Amino acid sequence: MNTPAVADFRNYPLISALTAVQPLADRLHVQWADGRLSPFHHQWLRDNCPCPECVYSVTREQVLEIVDVAEDLVPNTSLVDAQGCLCVEWQNGHQSRFDPGWLRAHAYDEASRAERFEAKPKSQLWTANLQLPVFEYHAIMEDPKALLQWLLALRDIGLTQVRGVPTEPGSLAGIAKRISFIRESNFGVLFNVQSKADADSNAYTAFNLPLHSDLPTRELQPGLQFLHCLVNDAVGGESVFVDGFAIADALRHEDPEAFRSVCEIPVEFRNKDRHSDYRCLAPIIALDTLGQVREIRMANFLRGPFDAPAEQMPALYRAYRRFIAMTREARFRVSARLSPGDMWCFDNRRTLHARNAFDPATGARHFQGCYIDRDELLSRIRVLQR
Amino acid sequence: MNTPAVADFRNYPLISALTAVQPLADRLHVQWADGRLSPFHHQWLRDNCPCPECVYSVTREQVLEIVDVAEDLVPNTSLVDAQGCLCVEWQNGHQSRFDPGWLRAHAYDEASRAERFEAKPKSQLWTANLQLPVFEYHAIMEDPKALLQWLLALRDIGLTQVRGVPTEPGSLAGIAKRISFIRESNFGVLFNVQSKADADSNAYTAFNLPLHSDLPTRELQPGLQFLHCLVNDAVGGESVFVDGFAIADALRHEDPEAFRSVCEIPVEFRNKDRHSDYRCLAPIIALDTLGQVREIRMANFLRGPFDAPAEQMPALYRAYRRFIAMTREARFRVSARLSPGDMWCFDNRRTLHARNAFDPATGARHFQGCYIDRDELLSRIRVLQR
Numbered sequence: 006m007n008t009p010a011v012a013d014f015r016n017y018p019l020i021s022a023l024t025a026v027q028p029l030a031d032r033l034h035v036q037w038a039d040g041r042l043s044p045f046h047h048q049w050l051r052d053n054c055p056c057p058e059c060v061y062s063v064t065r066e067q068v069l070e071i072v073d074v075a076e077d078l079v080p081n082t083s084l085v086d087a088q089g090c091l092c093v094e095w096q097n098g099h100q101s102r103f104d105p106g107w108l109r110a111h112a113y114d115e116a117s118r119a120e121r122f123e124a125k126p127k128s129q130l131w132t133a134n135l136q137l138p139v140f141e142y143h144a145i146m147e148d149p150k151a152l153l154q155w156l157l158a159l160r161d162i163g164l165t166q167v168r169g170v171p172t173e174p175g176s177l178a179g180i181a182k183r184i185s186f187i188r189e190s191n192f193g194v195l196f197n198v199q200s201k202a203d204a205d206s207n208a209y210t211a212f213n214l215p216l217h218s219d220l221p222t223r224e225l226q227p228g229l230q231f232l233h234c235l236v237n238d239a240v241g242g243e244s245v246f247v248d249g250f251a252i253a254d255a256l257r258h259e260d261p262e263a264f265r266s267v268c269e270i271p272v273e274f275r276n277k278d279r280h281s282d283y284r285c286l287a288p289i290i291a292l293d294t295l296g297q298v299r300e301i302r303m304a305n306f307l308r309g310p311f312d313a314p315a316e317q318m319p320a321l322y323r324a325y326r327r328f329i330a331m332t333r334e335a336r337f338r339v340s341a342r343l344s345p346g347d348m349w350c351f352d353n354r355r356t357l358h359a360r361n362a363f364d365p366a367t368g369a370r371h372f373q374g375c376y377i378d379r380d381e382l383l384s385r386i387r388v389l390q391r
Numbered sequence: 392m393n394t395p396a397v398a399d400f401r402n403y404p405l406i407s408a409l410t411a412v413q414p415l416a417d418r419l420h421v422q423w424a425d426g427r428l429s430p431f432h433h434q435w436l437r438d439n440c441p442c443p444e445c446v447y448s449v450t451r452e453q454v455l456e457i458v459d460v461a462e463d464l465v466p467n468t469s470l471v472d473a474q475g476c477l478c479v480e481w482q483n484g485h486q487s488r489f490d491p492g493w494l495r496a497h498a499y500d501e502a503s504r505a506e507r508f509e510a511k512p513k514s515q516l517w518t519a520n521l522q523l524p525v526f527e528y529h530a531i532m533e534d535p536k537a538l539l540q541w542l543l544a545l546r547d548i549g550l551t552q553v554r555g556v557p558t559e560p561g562s563l564a565g566i567a568k569r570i571s572f573i574r575e576s577n578f579g580v581l582f583n584v585q586s587k588a589d590a591d592s593n594a595y596t597a598f599n600l601p602l603h604s605d606l607p608t609r610e611l612q613p614g615l616q617f618l619h620c621l622v623n624d625a626v627g628g629e630s631v632f633v634d635g636f637a638i639a640d641a642l643r644h645e646d647p648e649a650f651r652s653v654c655e656i657p658v659e660f661r662n663k664d665r666h667s668d669y670r671c672l673a674p675i676i677a678l679d680t681l682g683q684v685r686e687i688r689m690a691n692f693l694r695g696p697f698d699a700p701a702e703q704m705p706a707l708y709r710a711y712r713r714f715i716a717m718t719r720e721a722r723f724r725v726s727a728r729l730s731p732g733d734m735w736c737f738d739n740r741r742t743l744h745a746r747n748a749f750d751p752a753t754g755a756r757h758f759q760g761c762y763i764d765r766d767e768l769l770s771r772i773r774v775l776q777r
Contacts, residue, residue: 014663031705044701048708053696065663066593066692070601071708072715111696113704121698185667186575191770207452215456223766225611271680277400277451281571282773283766288680294657294672306452310439310497312507315430318499319417322434322457329458380609380669384577387668 014391017106023085033083035091035108043112047079050093053111054101128355129161130251135339138162142169142348145183152183153389155350156382159229163352164246164339170233172345177233177373180348185381188227190220191281198232198372200365205278207306211239211365216247216332216357217304219376221274222283226302227376230353234343238368244349245359247337249301253290256331266324268292270317273309274302284309289328300354305329332357343372354379400777403492409471419469421477421494429498433464436479439497440487514741515547516637521725524548528555528734531569538569539775541736542768545615549738550632550725556619558731563619563759566734571767574613576606577667584618584758586751591664593692597625597751602633602718602743603690605762607660608669612688614765616739620729624754630735631745633723635687639676642717652710654678656703659695660688670695675714686740691715718743729758740765 025036032046052071054060059069080093091103109117138158144151145167158165170176178195181187187194192206200211207214220226232244257264267289275284285302293299313321331337343349351358353376363370411422418432438457440446445455466479477489495503524544530537531553544551556562564581567573573580578592586597593600606612618630643650653675661670671688679685699707717723729735737744739762749756 014665014668032701046701046704046708049697049704052708061593061596061598064590064593064596064692067694068593068598068692070691070715072712072719076709076712111698113698113701115700118698118700185577189572189575191571191767204450207447207450207454210447210450212447212454224764279400280774281770282400282777283770284773285766286680294674305456306450306454308453311435312497312499312504314501314504315418315432315499318432318435322432322438323462326458326462329456333458378610380671381577384667384669387670388666391668 017104017110019089019106020109021105022089023091023105023108026083026085026091028080028083033080033091033093035112037109041112041114041116043108043114043117045108045112048074048076049113050101050103051078051095051099053103054099055103055107056099056101058099059101126157126161128163128250130254131162131164131248131339132251132337133335133339135162135164135248137339137341138165140165140167142167142171142180145180149389153386156184156386156389159350159352159382160386163248163250163355165350166341166343167348167350168346170346170348172235174235174373177231177348177375181231181375181377184229184377184385186377188376188378188381190223190227190376191276191283194375196374198374199370200363206276211363213362214360215305215329216245216359217306218249218302218357219304219353220276220283221287221302221304222276222285222307224285224287225378226300226354228352228354228379229350229377229382230358231348231350231375231377232343232358233348233373234345234371235373236345236369236371237343239363239365239370240367241361242363242370243340243342243361245361246339246351247332247357249303249355249357250298252328252331252337253298253301255337256328260324260327262320263324263327264290266317266320267328270311270313270321270324272302272311274304274307275309276307289325301357302354303328303332303357352379403490403496405475405492406495407491408475409477409491409494412469412471412477414466414469419466419477419479421498423495427498427500427502429494429500429503431494431498433466434460434462435499436487436489437464437481437485439489440485441489441493442485442487444485445487512543512547514549514636516640517548517550517634517725518637518723519721519725521548521550521634523725523727524551526551526553528553528557528566531566535775539772542570542772542775545736545738545768546772549634549636549741551736552727552729553734553736554732556732556734558621560621560759563617563734563761567617567761567763570615570763570771572763574762574764574767576609576613576762577662577669580761582760584760585756586749592662597749599748600746601691601715602631602745603692604635604688604743605690605739606662606669607673607688607690608662608671608693610671610673611764612686613739613762615736615763615768616744617734617736617761617763618729618744619734619759620731620757621759622731622755622757623729625749625751625756626753627747628749628756629726629728629747631724631726631747632737633718633725633743635689635741635743636684638714638717638723639684639687641723642714646710646713648706649710649713650676652703652706653714656699656707656710658688658697660690660693661695662693675711687743688740689714689718689743738765
């Protein structure tokens with residue numbers, strides 16, 4: 006038997022032994038040694054049969070399609086075998102055998118689902134007194150454990166600084182590739198943040214840039230943003246960060262009506278030059294299926310005119326002003342000035358960033374940036390944790 | 392005055408002249424020559440002031456933040472000037488002047504909003520009798536009008552074939568770049584679809600591949616998929632397509648309860664090998680804020696065990712089976728076999744694709760593929776339409 010534990014690169018330790026199986030009309034009730042009772046519908050069990058006929062062992066991908074099995078299929082027999090596995094023989098003779106560790110990890114009784122939900126990584130909200138997580142370039146490049154610590158901070162806190170990055174242009178690509186490939190955008194694979202006469206974004210001026218996420222103009226905003234300081238001789242240009250999730254959380258409690266407006270009323274963001282014209286219509290705060298904040302989308306300088314029913318307009322402006330005002334409150338803001346060789350890496354869909362105005366007459370300022378998506382971050386963490 | 396019409400690369404023709412302005416407590420009521428009445432809140436007007444102090448003329452991005460203006464700001468005067476523009480002088484002396492074409496294009500009275508909604512491109516649903524939109528490689532590469540026609544077919548129909556593409560490996564990159572940069576994934580910038588002994592996906596076997604979208608394992612599935620046939624000597628391997636939007640539409644009408652289940656109950660898709668471990672939890676059908684189908688996410692061979700409350704499980708299986716059964720119905724399916732030099736390009740988030748099993752013993756089969764996101768498609772269309 007090709008055990009599913011090996012098949013999907015995860016381990017499914019035995020949490021509790023299977024002690025009994027009770028057949029019902031459309032499911033089995035499985036009894037565990039620790040007292041838990043888990044229902045498994047016949048459909049679900051047949052669908053998840055791990056035998057080599059149902060799953061191709063090389064790719065570990067399913068070949069069976071459940072629609073090819075009778076909807077009312079029931080077991081002839083179901084029992085716990087000598088190795089503690091659940092064995093089901095189906096009416097048509099097909100046999101399925103389930104490892105108890107795997108079965109427990111995928112049980113969908115209420116207690117098992119609640120346990121899995123609890124075990125999910127949670128965002129650690131932060132405010133002005135954040136102890137900034139700082140990491141060393143060489144450790145990240147050489148030590149998988151240090152790399153993992155950095156990635157967990159990115160996932161859970163969403164703001165990190167890396168020190169000791171070589172100041173040769175392009176160096177940030179090396180550290181980004183410790184995670185995965187870089188996500189290209191219409192601004193390139195790597196982008197240079199410098200004041201330019203022919204700027205195609207306010208980012209490429211010396212202006213104050215209010216707190217924002219990058220590329221809210223796209224359906225999927227980039228997940229991680231890297232900003233690497235090569236030269237920073239100009240007066241001004243400090244970086245400012247806020248935890249957008251902490252602000253959303255405060256807004257939800259302090260002004261639930263405003264929270265609802267920014268979650269529900271879509272806003273257009275756009276970026277356009279001679280060669281491109283990006284537009285995205287989406288709410289400022291996006292919630293996941295459980296009602297938890299999944300992302301913040303915000304860049305006042307890229308926002309289009311509000312387009313909402315007239316009766317919603319006052320509420321939308323009230324909520325928008327409230328949100329912006331909160332991003333300016335000292336209680337949320339972390340500020341720091343980078344030196345050459347320092348690099349910010351943060352969750353662009355959570356941690357809003359700003360730049361104070363700088364004076365290009367006082368010296369050069371050159372940052373390089375790039376993006377990597379959350380999917381790559383989470384994949385890399387899972388592989389490092391195997 | 393820096394006219395906003397120039398500033399954002401769009402044209403705002405004069406649809407109807409402004410005839411009168413009536414000041415109310417929190418808004419102006421603007422009267423148009425064709426009888427329409429549009430409310431514009433003071434906040435909205437001040438927020439959208441196009442003067443060079445509020446919008447940086449080089450980047451065409453807003454410098455003003457509305458939170459810096461008093462919430463109860465009201466005009467001293469508001470009038471239609473000799474050029475037909477709406478002129479507002481605010482209490483603090485700031486002056487805003489709005490082009491009537493721009494103002495009409497952004498009016499948010501009910502009729503104007505309904506007009507804009509009506510003018511939005513609509514998906515043209517198709518079934519088995521689709522007249523396949525076919526385009527010529529040379530025309531797309533050389534003629535911007537032919538390019539635009541192809542892109543509009545991709546946006547509105549979601550399935551196209553291109554003929555006459557050179558059969559040198561990598562040729563599809565040239566045609567993809569007529570749209571924009573290519574979206575990389577963990578399978579590379581270009582991927583080779585060939586039967587492999589060490590396959591890390593069922594796509595790289597000779598198996599029948601049931602109807603699916605690519606990379607449902609990612610938060611954002613790739614928008615456009617290119618599949619270019621270089622060699623096709625093996626027996627079998629025909630391509631099959633269905634319009635996922637047409638199936639969703641049929642499901643909504645024929646089985647509203649099943650439709651609701653696949654829209655609401657999230658399903659996990661995953662792809663894992665020695666170097667990566669991608670997982671995404673999302674419903675099979677995603678709706679936009681207006682309740683219209685925005686995307687289909689489906690690949691049975693990448694699906695994880697259903698994880699839903701036990702009482703939802705029978706409904707989820709019933710809905711899933713129904714959806715899969717519909718993808719197999721002849722009324723929806725279009726099938727064709729590519730010859731070398733032919734290329735499919737389709738909306739991967741709408742048009743599900745399948746491959747019949749082929750026999751690698753009968754000859755070689757080599758396709759190359761790549762992805763581009765919907766954002767790039769839409770941006771390119773907007774630029775070509777300027």
